[in-house]
Amino acid sequence: MASLMQFQIIIVGGGIAGLAAAIALRKDNRQITILEQSSLSTEIGATISLQPNATRILQQSWGLNNLLEESNGTVDHGFRIYNTDGNMVNEIPLRSKRQYGADRIMWHRQDLHAYLRKIATNTNGEGQPATLRTSARVSCCDCQEGKVTLEDGEVLDADLVIGADGIHSSLRTSVLGKMIKPKPTGSSAYRLMLPTALLNESAPRFAANIKPEEPYTSMVMAHSCRLIMGPARDAQLYSVVGLVPDDRMNEDPDSAQSWVTRGDPQKMLETFKDFPAWTQDVLRNAESIGLWQLRDIDPLETWHSGRVILIGDAAHAMLPTQGQGASQTIEDAEALGTLFGHISERPSQDEVSSVLAHVFRGRYERASLIQQFSREAAKPATEQGINVIRMRPDEFMDYNCTYRGVRDWDEKHATVALTLVLNE
Ligand SMILES: Cc1cc2nc3c(=O)[nH]c(=O)nc-3n(C[C@H](O)[C@H](O)[C@H](O)COP(=O)(O)OP(=O)(O)OC[C@H]3O[C@@H](n4cnc5c(N)ncnc54)[C@H](O)[C@@H]3O)c2cc1C
Ligand SMILES: *[C@@H]1O[C@H](CO)[C@@H](O)[C@H](O)[C@H]1NC(C)=O
Ligand SMILES: *[C@@H]1O[C@H](CO)[C@@H](O)[C@H](O)[C@H]1NC(C)=O
Ligand SMILES: CC(=O)N[C@H]1CO[C@H](CO)[C@@H](O)[C@@H]1O
Ligand SMILES: CC(=O)N[C@H]1CO[C@H](CO)[C@@H](O)[C@@H]1O
Numbered sequence: 001m002a003s004l005m006q007f008q009i010i011i012v013g014g015g016i017a018g019l020a021a022a023i024a025l026r027k028d029n030r031q032i033t034i035l036e037q038s039s040l041s042t043e044i045g046a047t048i049s050l051q052p053n054a055t056r057i058l059q060q061s062w063g064l065n066n067l068l069e070e071s072n073g074t075v076d077h078g079f080r081i082y083n084t085d086g087n088m089v090n091e092i093p094l095r096s097k098r099q100y101g102a103d104r105i106m107w108h109r110q111d112l113h114a115y116l117r118k119i120a121t122n123t124n125g126e127g128q129p130a131t132l133r134t135s136a137r138v139s140c141c142d143c144q145e146g147k148v149t150l151e152d153g154e155v156l157d158a159d160l161v162i163g164a165d166g167i168h169s170s171l172r173t174s175v176l177g178k179m180i181k182p183k184p185t186g187s188s189a190y191r192l193m194l195p196t197a198l199l200n201e202s203a204p205r206f207a208a209n210i211k212p213e214e215p216y217t218s219m220v221m222a223h224s225c226r227l228i229m230g231p232a233r234d235a236q237l238y239s240v241v242g243l244v245p246d247d248r249m250n251e252d253p254d255s256a257q258s259w260v261t262r263g264d265p266q267k268m269l270e271t272f273k274d275f276p277a278w279t280q281d282v283l284r285n286a287e288s289i290g291l292w293q294l295r296d297i298d299p300l301e302t303w304h305s306g307r308v309i310l311i312g313d314a315a316h317a318m319l320p321t322q323g324q325g326a327s328q329t330i331e332d333a334e335a336l337g338t339l340f341g342h343i344s345e346r347p348s349q350d351e352v353s354s355v356l357a358h359v360f361r362g363r364y365e366r367a368s369l370i371q372q373f374s375r376e377a378a379k380p381a382t383e384q385g386i387n388v389i390r391m392r393p394d395e396f397m398d399y400n401c402t403y404r405g406v407r408d409w410d411e412k413h414a415t416v417a418l419t420l421v422l423n424e
Pocket of ligand 5: 052053056099100101102103404
């Protein structure tokens with residue numbers, strides 16, 4: 001039951017960021033409520049991955065030792081790059097475990113989401129389980145008072161409010177005092193997920209070339225279009241994402257803002273008509289195709305105000321070209337969990353504000369830089385007219401994956417600042 005003495009935390013948004021924050025913040029004497037606008041039942045599937053240092057946060061910092069087994073995750077063994085003649089031109093092994101101390105893991109987004117939901121709300125974790133309220137859409141928030149208003153007029157109070165409400169965040173407007181609209185980036189993504197058994201049967205040439213049961217991320221790269229593919233759910237499913245410039249898509253890009261917009265299979269085939277015939281077999285077999293326009297935001301002036309902080313896509317929506325969206329979200333959650341770690345009594349507004357300022361300082365530079373890298377990685381992968389692929393998907397892995405949590409970041413950056421002072 002709600003106790004007046006408990007540290008009250010409201011998380012707006014029950015996506016990957018909101019659930020991860022709930023897991024990180026679970027502790028005695030805290031009451032965590034997650035408010036999610038949807039009923040969490042409809043989703044067009046696609047894969048989502050976590051990079052090694054985010055996996056490490058789950059496994060080591062949060063003690064989720066059975067992560068892989070319990071979540072249907074697949075360890076990624078590397079990248080396979082194909083040109084539009086259909087030949088594999090490069091195989092880049094990912095020795096993540098040795099190099100980075102943990103694995104890069106791929107999931108059907110539903111599976112990762114279901115797993116995090118279970119950990120956030122089950123009774124055997126630390127403290128009280130988080131309460132997840134679905135069909136609860138937040139319309140605005142008073143940041144100084146920590147008052148959250150739902151669409152139906154209900155008002156909830158909290159000591160700490162976390163805006164994890166995604167790219168079209170409404171809490172962002174409350175925190176910044178103005179509306180920041182996500183910007184189209186000139187590209188859209190088709191996405192489809194097929195049963196591997198169906199691929200074996202109906203697209204045998206595709207299955208023979210790609211070997212969909214093998215744990216690799218495969219990419220077929222043309223100048224401006226590319227297919228990014230990989231297995232999910234213990235290779236029972238296979239995911240295909242087609243990146244397309246808006247002007248080559250033959251569909252209205254502006255209509256494709258939501259995660260559940262559908263694309264037209266014929267138009268998708270038309271767009272990929274220059275791709276190897278075996279890749280088209282898979283496009284022909286798709287039952288339902290998702291289409292979403294890729295948008296991101298520029299780094300914000302701030303992520304926090306009073307009792308409220310933005311995390312995840314609400315704070316730093318980025319392109320999926322580096323598979324970093326979910327990882328950056330997990331890193332945000334780790335920072336919240338760590339820096340609120342010493343607080344067990346209900347904190348004053350000043351205490352909350354000062355911890356939030358620290359979270360922001362610890363996370364802003366890295367998340368902003370990865371946003372920028374993700375824009376870089378969206379640029380054409382070949383020179384116009386030359387079938388040589390310049391892009392190396394492992395290029396930014398070192399920066400991405402050598403993150404050890406917010407305390408380690410603080411120490412390293414304190415050292416850098418100190419060296420600069422000493423050298424003056
Ligand atoms: C249905 C869905 C499918 C996705 N599929 C993919 C994918 O296939 N591949 C990929 O790379 N990324 C996908 N993403 C995005 C990816 O999950 C995020 O980029 C990343 O994980 C960061 O997560 P987030 O929690 O910040 O944002 P999100 O995952 O977008 O979660 C935000 C959550 O907040 C809820 N919400 C929004 N506004 C309000 C409000 N006012 N009140 C209450 N709740 C609110 C949303 O319903 C959503 O559940 C998807 C997101 C969604 C919501
Ligand atoms: C794992 O996959 C099975 C189907 O094979 C599904 O029933 C189960 O819910 C999945 N578990 C998680 C945590 O996603
Ligand atoms: C698909 O075919 C491959 C190769 O024959 C096989 O190893 C795999 O188990 C098959 N997968 C399914 C789900 O049928
Ligand atoms: C800031 C930073 O460390 N950037 C690095 C990102 O990763 C690439 C490739 O590993 C490095 O060259 C950059 O220096
Ligand atoms: C998973 C993991 O921890 N990977 C790397 C994180 O960063 C450190 C360096 O700070 C590496 O040594 C780890 O291997």
